[in-house]
Every structure is written in C-alpha cells, then in structure tokens.
Amino acid sequence: MVPVGGYAPVPAPGQAPPSASSGLQPLPSAAASAAVDAQREQDNLFLQLREASRQNDADRAAGLAARLPNYAIPSYVDYYRLKPRLRDASNEEVLDFLKRYEGSAIADRLRNDWLLELGRRRDWAQFDRELPRFVKNDDYQLKCYALLSRAVKGQNVADEARVLLDNPPNYGDACAALVAQLAQSGQFTTKDLLAQLRLAGEMHATGPSRRTALLLGASDTRAAQAVDVPALAMARGVGSTPAERQIYLVALGRMARTSMKLATVALNKNASKLSAEELATGWANIAYAASLTLAPDAYDDWQRAAGAPLSWQQLEWKTRIALRRGDWKMVRSTIEAMEKPQREQTGWTYWLARAYVALDRKDDAQTLLRRIADQNSFYGQLAMEELGQQIATPPSAAPPTPAELAQAASNPGFKRALKFFSLRLRFEGTREWNWALNNMTERQLLASAEYARQNQILDRMVSTSERTRTEFDYTQRFPAPHDDILQPTAQSLGLDQAWVYGLIRQESRFVTDAQSGVGAAGLMQVMPSTGKWVAEKIGLADYGHGMLNDIRTNIVLGTNYLNMVLANADGSQVLATAAYNAGPARARSWRGLLNTPMEGAIFVETIPFDETRTYVRNVMSNATNYAALFDRRPQSLKARLGTISPRSGGIGLP
Structure with missing residues (x-):
C-alpha cells in the first residue's frame, strides 16, 4: 500500500506498517531513524x-x-x-x-x-x-440560543420550543434562558411550566427543576428535594398551589422508583386534595416507574392515569406496556397521541401499523409499512416481512475503479483522518472522515468506503457504505474480518457465525483496540473480569488481562462467553444478546416476569434498558443481514427473534 500525501495507512494492531512504494529509495538507516x-x-x-x-x-x-x-x-x-x-x-x-x-x-x-x-x-x-x-447544526444548546435570539426580538417561538425542550438534563445556560424568556414574555403559560417541572423531575434534572419552580413562584428548595430526597418532599404535604402540588407529584414519582408501595399509599391518602388531572398525573408517575421494572401492576396503573398529560417517555412506556398486554387499542391510541416527530419514528410507525392490522385497518397498516420497509434496520426489516417479503442482499454495485479510488486517496479530509487515526485520536479522525463525505455521490461513497477498507479502518468503511441509497456493497456494510479465527472457533462451539459477526459489528465496529468507558476491550468488548472467568472455565493457560486486545484471544473468550449465555438462555439469541450486553442476571429477571410466551419483537421492544434495547435490535438486524450474505438466500428476522418463553432454569453466570 502506498502512503498518501505523507500519511501512512493505519496498520492493524499486531501488523507491521505497510512498506513504502517501490518507486521510493529507502533512506539510510541513521537518517531514517532521525526522521522517525x-x-x-x-x-x-x-x-x-x-x-x-x-x-x-x-x-x-x-x-x-x-x-x-x-x-x-x-x-x-x-x-x-x-x-x-x-x-x-x-x-x-x-x-x-x-x-x-x-x-x-x-x-x-x-x-x-x-x-x-x-x-x-x-x-x-x-x-x-x-x-x-454553521453546517453541522447538531448542537442542542445552539438550537435553544437560536430560538432565544428570535424570542428576545418579539417573535413567537413557543410551538417550536415545546418540541425542542424535551431533555432537561442537557439544558445548560441556553435552554434555561429560553424557558425563562418564554415565561417572562407570556409565550409559555403556567401549563407549559408545569409540564417542564414534571419533565425535569421525571428525568432527574435538579437544576431545571429548581429554575422552573422559581418561575412558577414556588420553592426551588422543595423542587430540588422532590427530585433528590422525595421522602422529605412528600412529608411536607401536598401544598396549596398548582406548582406545589406538581412538586409533590414529582416527589411521588421519584419515590415510586424505590418504593412503589409507599408511593401508592401516599397517592391514595391524598387523592381528595388533588384535582382529577393531578390525580391522573400521580398515577402516570407511578405507572411510569412501574413500567421501568415491568411490574405486573403497570398496565392497571396506566388505566388509572387516563386524562393525565404525558411526557414523551411516558407515552413510549405506556405503549410498551400495552404491547406486553396485547391491548392493541391502547397501542394505537397512545401512539396517535404522540407529537408528530415522535410518532413518525420508525419504531412507532411499525407498531402503529401492527395495531392497525390487529384492529382490521389493513389499508392504513400497509401505507405505514411501505413508508419504512426500504430502511435496512430492525423495524424496516420487520415491516418488509409484514408486507410478505424477506430480507435479502441487494445486487452488488460495480467495484470502484482505480480512478475513483485515486480520487478518494487524494481527499485532504481523509488524509487528516488517517493522521489522526495513526495518533489514536479516533474522535478527531472520525470527524474529519465524516466531514469529507458531505455531498458525495453514491460512487464516491463506495470508493471512500473501499479506501477505508484498504487502510483497515473498518468502522469508517461500514458507516460510509451505509450512506448509499441506490448502489450497494454489502461486503462493505457487513464485513467478516478475521474469519480464519472466528469461523473455526464459532463452528467448534456450534455458534451461528452470522450472529457472532452481528454482535461484533455492534460492539466494536471491528476496531480491534476498542476500549469502553467501563473497561470492556477488543473486538467483542470483553470485560476484564469476564475474560478472567471465561479463561479459567475453558482452561486458557497463561492468560493475562493484557491479552484482551489480542484478536485471537478476544474472539476465543468472547465466543465462549457468548456460547455460555446462549446455553443459559435455552438457545434464544434474543435473550443471549441481551445478557451479553446487560448481564445474565438482568436478562434472566426480564424473562422471569413472563407468564406466557411472548413474541420476540415485543420482548425486545420492552427491554427496560434503553442501551440494551437498542443493542439487541441492532445485533439481531445485523445477524439477519450477515445470514443473507453468507447463505446467499433470503432470511427472516421474525424467525430469528422467535418467541420468548418463560424461564426454565439455567447455569450461573457472572
């Protein structure tokens, strides 16, 4: 491989750097050493x-x-x-x-x-x-400042602000100032501020809770206590003003996270002091907390919450609990109550379509399913199957020409990215690489992805290739590196190779030295404690923590652990994938809440951890694509998800 523009291609860990072009004369060793x-x-x-x-x-x-x-x-x-x-x-x-x-x-x-x-x-x-x-236009604070700039000039931005202001933990100065300006100018009503107070409490955002309470003329100290010390806030009583009662209800919802019984008793005791809407809000707060643990009472609590103004998170969890109960009317009504941007997300589009099918509105369902079926994602694949199709690998585009590859190699942004990757500055390298992709044609994207492959930057190859919409190369989107290690290892354990690759793609995007914030390492993101435990179980001699980034060792440990969690999950890839991410104990507890078999897609949708839910979706979608690529025939994601049955037993795992 020839270095481009003075930047050497990034070698894979454990590999020697590529040699210089044969057209260049090697420097004398002393001069070369001095230059290095x-x-x-x-x-x-x-x-x-x-x-x-x-x-x-x-x-x-x-x-x-x-x-x-x-x-x-x-x-x-x-x-x-x-x-x-x-x-x-x-x-x-x-x-x-x-x-x-x-x-x-x-x-x-x-x-x-x-x-x-x-x-x-x-x-x-x-x-x-x-x-x-500003091209990126992806900064939450700047979006708030942009609305604030317009608001101070007298423009009415309330509707836009209501949509934007949905994440109090990220408000900072900009969004806090926007809320204050809208309140002071009358664009935000008391109702809007009470909604902000509820949302801040729900999302454990003490600062925004304090500031909103002050705007409502209430005690900021009590608002903070409601979030951080709910028992103390509840002991102070319901209060006499709407703001004080909302602070009490926030405390009630926070208390429900630790003691559902105490929260329920308190709400029933004070029901006569609350308006009908406030009482319903109290039940919504309890129902939300119950939903996050998949508590059996969550469905009934949501019924008691009828008429409450619900946050976007509450709407999502009310829908998920309705899915678990099989109440398709509630699924439909709750999704239809969402704001348009939320309702039109791929997942809620799919579940609304499923509700329409169940309620014999098949034409409406078909319209929604066709809207998302061209998206190669978890819900897009499920939508395809609802429309009677299966997941197949599209015809591959013609490979990039030498001229197209040369154009990619000369791109200044890619040169900077390669330099950053060589310095192990992945954030900067990724930013430069992605910026260089702006306004590229389909052919340029494919060539850029191939250039990333040549330089062994597989995560950039995958993300770049995913941007194409009319020309495809699934060997770029779903690469299978280190097959000489993974294939025999997976085969010896009886593991589905497509599933293992689907998991690696989600875990590390094939960055061999990937390191998570909690210490997980390598291709399969093995935790040090797990690596040590598995090494002892399989008798891996002379194992040390420093070996986790060794490709062979990482694959051996990761696949063996995956095989163990699969056995513990009675062969369910969904449960094993959840266990790999969140831990076997949590996956067992979620399964243990089942009384009857549940559709795999519904089980995945109702995993209580946001990270794990997204992780399982992506791994299972990846695995379906890998299977289509490896087997060269259409695949079914629904069949892969299967049905999740109540817990039967299993071996102990860390």
Missing part, C-alpha cells in the same frame, strides 16, 4: 497541545503551538491555540480563522464553539450573522 524520531517528537508536542487546549490552558497551548510551525495538520494547531482564548479573542481574530479554513471540519467546529460563546454573551447580531454558516 523527529516526527515522533512533533506528534508528542501536538498531543500535548491538544490536552492543554482541552484544559483551557491558553499560555501552555500558545507555547506548544509555537513549536509546531510546520506540523502536518496546521488547522488543528491553530484551533487548539485559539480555543482556550475564545472568550477573550476578538471577533476579527475568530473570523480570520474561519476565513482561512472555511469549508473544513475544524472551521465548523470553531464556529460551533464561537456561536455558543456569542449566545452566552447575548451578542445576537453576530450570532444571527454566523448561525446560517
């Missing part, structure tokens, strides 16, 4: 500069940047020099940076940073000039 040492020193200075900038140490950043006048990525040297001084930098200095690097990923990153600073200063004139130039 010099580059290593420059890279080390750059990493120090990055860290100084992240710590807002402007003086140290300036000193380090001065020692990197000819570094390979000058835009980032300038960015890391400027970022710690952004609060004090003049508009002219920032605009000069943006002009020099206009159109680049790092310019858009600085524009994001600067817009946040302009919003903090309330410099709406400069903010409004710069916001339309």
